[in-house]
Amino acid sequence: QDLAALALTSVAWRGTGTDQRRGRERLDAAVDTLFAGVHVVAGGARNLAATRSDLPVTVVNELTVPVTVDLVLRPRTPRLQLQRTVRLVLQPRSQQRVGVPVRALANGSVVVDAQLRTAAGTPVGAGAAVTVNIRMGVESWIVGGVAAAAGLLLVVGLVRAVRRGRRRMDAARLVVRPAEDAGGR
Numbered sequence: 001q002d003l004a005a006l007a008l009t010s011v012a013w014r015g016t017g018t019d020q021r022r023g024r025e026r027l028d029a030a031v032d033t034l035f036a037g038v039h040v041v042a043g044g045a046r047n048l049a050a051t052r053s054d055l056p057v058t059v060v061n062e063l064t065v066p067v068t069v070d071l072v073l074r075p076r077t078p079r080l081q082l083q084r085t086v087r088l089v090l091q092p093r094s095q096q097r098v099g100v101p102v103r104a105l106a107n108g109s110v111v112v113d114a115q116l117r118t119a120a121g122t123p124v125g126a127g128a129a130v131t132v133n134i135r136m137g138v139e140s141w142i143v144g145g146v147a148a149a150a151g152l153l154l155v156v157g158l159v160r161a162v163r164r165g166r167r168r169m170d171a172a173r174l175v176v177r178p179a180e181d182a183g184g185r
Helices: 002-012 017-036 138-164
Strands: 038-041 046-048 052-061 067-075 080-082 085-090 094-104 108-117 123-134
Touching: 017 038, 017 123, 038 067, 038 108, 038 123, 046 052, 052 067, 052 085, 052 108, 052 123, 067 080, 067 094, 067 123, 080 108, 085 094
Parallel strands: 046 123
Antiparallel strands: 038 052, 052 094, 067 085, 067 108, 080 094, 108 123
């Protein structure tokens, strides 16, 4: 990209339109490749069962240099409130999973637009749409179901213990051998 930028500036003063257009196209392609090296992974739909949770977002840096970017999240509907900007430092050739705190306001599906930006606000890479399925109150049903199952198991265990009673020793197993005389035979 440095060579493409230098080539563009070297032909700019000459005034040749064809060389300048080709140079600009090469520079645009180099910049696009550079920006494509840092992106958000869209992934599948995320399920949110609690009122407050973390929304996992994966960001990838395929470049050979560390990059500092802002992860900007914008929900398309007001069913979800979240921290809109998170500053990230991505190491070279790495990926980072970020948990962004969210608060669910209503049940339903929400599409959250995730975009990486520079500190100046310039978009970096392609944005991604993350689908979040909100099912508030599900955790109370799950906890209630587990508690009910544990209670049922306790009652069944108590009933079995009472019905069985104590085990008695089988008389056939107990064989009492008379003691041998010490001076006998």
